[in-house]
Amino acid sequence: MLHLRSSQFSRVMVKLGPVFSVRHLLVLSLAINVSLMLTVIRERVKVEEILNMFSTKLQLATVSPSTGDGETTDNGEAIINLDHGDPTMYEKYWQRMGDKTTVVISGWQFTSYFSDPKNLCWFLEPELAEEVVRLHRVVGNAITKDYHIVVGTGSSQLFQAALYALSSDASEPMSVVSAAPYYSSYPVITDCLKSGLYKWEGDAQAFDKSGPYIELVTSPNNPDGFVRQSVVNRSGGILVHDLAYYWPQYTPITTPADHDLMLFTVSKTTGHAGMRIGWALVKDEIIARKIVKYIELSTIGVSKDSQLRAAKVLRAVSDSCGVAHPFKEETFFGFSHHSMESRWMLLREAVNRSGIFSLPEFTPGFCNFWNRVFEPLPAFAWLKCGDGIEDCESFLRGHKIWTRSGRYFGVSPSYVRISMLDRDRTFNLFVKRLSRIRSQRRMRLEHVD
Amino acid sequence: MLHLRSSQFSRVMVKLGPVFSVRHLLVLSLAINVSLMLTVIRERVKVEEILNMFSTKLQLATVSPSTGDGETTDNGEAIINLDHGDPTMYEKYWQRMGDKTTVVISGWQFTSYFSDPKNLCWFLEPELAEEVVRLHRVVGNAITKDYHIVVGTGSSQLFQAALYALSSDASEPMSVVSAAPYYSSYPVITDCLKSGLYKWEGDAQAFDKSGPYIELVTSPNNPDGFVRQSVVNRSGGILVHDLAYYWPQYTPITTPADHDLMLFTVSKTTGHAGMRIGWALVKDEIIARKIVKYIELSTIGVSKDSQLRAAKVLRAVSDSCGVAHPFKEETFFGFSHHSMESRWMLLREAVNRSGIFSLPEFTPGFCNFWNRVFEPLPAFAWLKCGDGIEDCESFLRGHKIWTRSGRYFGVSPSYVRISMLDRDRTFNLFVKRLSRIRSQRRMRLEHVD
Structure with a gap:
């Protein structure tokens, strides 16, 4: 259109001559120039607006938590x-990580009870299993090879599942012990339903009953932070290792743990207590199946949404160790x-x-x-x-x-x-x-x- | 700029005269027009691209579930x-609803154990509570006024919590009964830990033991779909109403239910089984507190991520009833x-x-x-x-x-x-x-x- 030769241009002009002069056409063209320039500006503004809108959406602009670092004057009144x-x-x-661990889940996703029907733990999202293995490898705090991973609604549920799995064949209630000071929830959870499978017997150091028993070893220990080993030390005992705090922000990682039954939780690893996600590493397949069975009976699996979010958060932790000096x-x-x-x-x-x-x-x-x-x-x-x-x-x-x-x-x-x-x-x-x-x-x- | 009067225009033309003719200027202006038009097109394409990009992000392009409606030839081999x-x-x-129920959660959100510390059910997200009340009002299947709402990891957990709450003061195991055919999980869940608080006693129609008992009334019933009422019908009984299927896709909504303890679950309401979210409507405050206590002991609350997603899904259901004829x-x-x-x-x-x-x-x-x-x-x-x-x-x-x-x-x-x-x-x-x-x-x- 622009490549009108001079003669063509003249012919067009002659045709338009009676109505428009060249000057009129120039004014018209200039007017179109201005209108188009305004359109370009408007379109660019639209792009910016859309970007802003989505950025807000991705950040989910709800109430920001109060994380003020500022010095606070203390009148002694606040609890x-x-x-x-x-x-x-x-x-x-x-918060500093921004959208790195933002999850987006559509309404039609993860509606089924099943995550991985062929896996022993059929309600475990494969993505989470992968990130659990990777994080333990990056940190070096536990062996995962030849272990079964079972996900739980926090490690409290896994603790109960472990008690069930270890005692379900017992003819009379199995003793459950832990060296004092022990985690305050152990006795309450163990005895709340007056189970005929297991019974809280208190401080492992004072334990002198015969028969099979379950010893809970929390290391580092909640409440006192000391590294621990089993104290009963006689045959017939089965150990459950609660390793919720065996992470390098809390304690030196001296060796990759390789106990028969180990419990971990996202809440103490990354701070995401609201997710209610924990995992067990279990050596024995029969025990692992019983733990799965308990979680099936208790809650028919574990929230898929939180598993996906946990996977994303654990991945970010492993990734962050890879890109910078860990310190x-x-x-x-x-x-x-x-x-x-x-x-x-x-x-x-x-x-x-x-x-x-x-x-x-x-x-x-x-x-x-x-x-x-x-x-x-x-x-x-x-x-x-x-x-x-x-x-x-x-x-x-x-x-x-x-x-x-x-x-x-x-x-x-x-x-x-x-x-x-x-x-x-x-x-x-x-x-x-x-x-x-x-x-x-x-x-x-x-x-x- | 466009409002050059004729005399001004002439002066400009005279100045430019030696270098450019009016015709030259017209060609130049037309060229600028074309260039600007191309820019506008490019900007619009950019807007589309951004919208597409975000739409893909919001849909989380994972594997699409196989929901093919097509006719399938059956060779009799597939299980x-x-x-x-x-x-x-x-x-x-x-899937048809697209992004209407997409949730977006940032890494720093909902990390705490607590959702609403001042609420009796401190782990209940206020958003979910609101949508539960609204949906029951829209559907008319349950009264919520003067009821306590307790969220659970599916209604299975709430069922166990209810057993605990109703029997925790019992001096000997309370009988748990339900009219046969009863939900197959009831006996297994009730007896799996050999609790000293409660005990499965089977078919309510054949129940003739004395003493306090808990009767489970599932209405409509799982497995047979019939509307039910309590059958034991003597004093000393406490009823738990499992109303998982009391929704208008399954059964006529004849009256807003107002029993003492009613259980509902997202999985049978909207199909989101993978969320593991259920809720109890509880009349008595002391019972509600004990149900909360059990969930605290069992899983220290309920996944916040799934609660938020459930709230969004329930809201979409209520909204959809409002905008179109429900049918x-x-x-x-x-x-x-x-x-x-x-x-x-x-x-x-x-x-x-x-x-x-x-x-x-x-x-x-x-x-x-x-x-x-x-x-x-x-x-x-x-x-x-x-x-x-x-x-x-x-x-x-x-x-x-x-x-x-x-x-x-x-x-x-x-x-x-x-x-x-x-x-x-x-x-x-x-x-x-x-x-x-x-x-x-x-x-x-x-x-x-």
């Missing part, structure tokens, strides 16, 4: 609840290990200043993951009250700090368990308030000084 | 598995009711042709939701083998049709339960294969004809 081990500390890391803050374990280190430093300072409290002392160990020696940094602080205070939980409640008494863990109420995994703001408030609690003796000494 | 009640029939509807196929209940109607018609035809089998006959009832009378269209077919066949399950296995024997439901093995909720392809194959099975007598008669 600081560190009773539960809610791992909200990790929220900050995942860098942009890696998941770098961020969480640094957070735990600075929190433990602050807590020990506050405790030293108080003159009332004491904390466990740990032997440093060489960690194969970090390739260096470090001292355990447990997910819970196991605090002891001195100064003649018998009930540490009540004492701290008086200061509006909520913790869990040692008596729930099978030991003296002079101990309490305190979560180290809350948001920065809560943790900083806690340390600040704790550091203001002084023993009478210390205050007198300070006064004399 | 047709209708043992489980996997509700994959609904997948087709949700239209674009409404969720329109689609599913039509599907059930045509499936039951096909099944009854095949059964009539066989001369071996029989099906329950239902009394039609007036449905307040559809505002018309219809005959129940249960989620399971409760098929009886005649012709001297004692073991119906084995007989059908011989034809590579997998079903569940009546003996699991507390009745004769001449019955089987068959899922009516599989994908079109499987259902059509089943009906076709069933219609080819003829009784010897019928075949002789046909031969004589």
Whole structure:
């Protein structure tokens, strides 16, 4: 159209001559120029708007969690609840990661009960199984070769499934024991239905009954953070290893664990407690089948949506270890290990200043993951009250700090368990308030000084 | 710029005169027009591309499920598995709905154990609670006012939680009964841990023990589809109403249910079995608190991801009822009711042709939701083998049709339960294969004809 030769152009002009002059046509053409330029601008604005809209959609602009790091003035009135081990500390890391672990699930996806009908664990999403294997290989904290993976609605369900699997053929209730201080939920969960298959028998160190028994070995231990091994040490015992905290932000990874039955949970690995996803690594096929059977009876499998999300999160953790030096803050374990280190430093300072409290002392160990020696940094602080205070939980409640008494863990109420995994703001408030609690003796000494 | 008056235009022309003629300028302007038009086209293509890209992202282009409706030639070799009640029939509807129920969850969202700390059910997402109330109001199948809502990992977990809640103060195991044929999982779940709190006592119609008891009333009933009421009918009984199938695709909604303890599940309501979400409506606060306690012990709450997805799906169901006449196929209940109607018609035809089998006959009832009378269209077919066949399950296995024997439901093995909720392809194959099975007598008669 543009390649009108001069003569053609003249002919067109002559034809239009009576109505339009060349000048008129030029004005018209200029007008079209302007109109088209405005259209281009509008289209570009539209592109920007669409991009913004989708970006908002992908970020799901709901209420942002309060993760303020800022210093908070403490009037001593706010309740600081560190009773539960809610791992909200990790929220900050995942916020920084933006959309890297965003999941998108359509309405018609994952509607069936079945994930992988041919797998022993028919409700396990293959994607999650793959990421569990990969993460254990990257971290080096457990062997997965020749193990069956069974997914559970958190590791609590897997613990119950394990009790069922190990005792279902027993002629009388099997004894369930764990060395005190033991995880406070063990006795309650074990005995809540007054099962004829198993029965809570308390502290493994005091256990002297004959017959088969199940010993729960939590390592590192909840509540006190120490690395553990079985203590009963006689034949007829079956061990369940709860390795929820055997990750390099909490404890040196000394060896890939290879016990018969090991339990892990996403909530303590990556901080996603709301997903309710755990997994068991099981050596024996018959036991694995019984664990699967229990989960089938109890909840007919495990949420597919959370399994997919867990797979994505575990993949991001493994990926982050691959792209940067693991100690860098942009890696998941770098961020969480640094957070735990600075929190433990602050807590020990506050405790030293108080003159009332004491904390466990740990032997440093060489960690194969970090390739260096470090001292355990447990997910819970196991605090002891001195100064003649018998009930540490009540004492701290008086200061509006909520913790869990040692008596729930099978030991003296002079101990309490305190979560180290809350948001920065809560943790900083806690340390600040704790550091203001002084023993009478210390205050007198300070006064004399 | 365009409003150059004639004199101004002339002045511009005079200035440009030595270099450009008006004709030159017109050609230049036309060239600019063409270039701008091309730019506009390019920008529009870009908009389309972006929209496509995001649409693909939102649809999560994983493998599409096989929901082919096409006719399948049956060589009699493929196994047709209708043992489980996997509700994959609904997948087709949700595919049609496209991105309407797509959920997008960022990595940092919903990490905490807690959903609503001040609620009695602290792990219940407020969004889900809201949609449960709304859907019951839209459908009119249950009262929610003055009820406590407790979410569970499917209704199986809520059933166990209810047993715990109703028996936790009992001095000896409470009897658990249900009229035969009863849901095959009830006895297995009740007795699997040999609980000292409760004990399966079988068919409610034959129950004559004294003392407190729990009666399970499934209405419409699984496996046979009949509307039910309690049968024991003496003091000391506590009723648990399993209303998983009290929805207008299956049965006439005659009245809003208002029993003390009612159980529902997403899997049978919308077909999302993979979510593992159910809910209980509980009148008594103390019972509700105990149900919450059990879920806390058993799985420390319920997957947040699935709760959010369930909320979105329930919302879409309620919305679809609002925008179109409920009987239209674009409404969720329109689609599913039509599907059930045509499936039951096909099944009854095949059964009539066989001369071996029989099906329950239902009394039609007036449905307040559809505002018309219809005959129940249960989620399971409760098929009886005649012709001297004692073991119906084995007989059908011989034809590579997998079903569940009546003996699991507390009745004769001449019955089987068959899922009516599989994908079109499987259902059509089943009906076709069933219609080819003829009784010897019928075949002789046909031969004589």
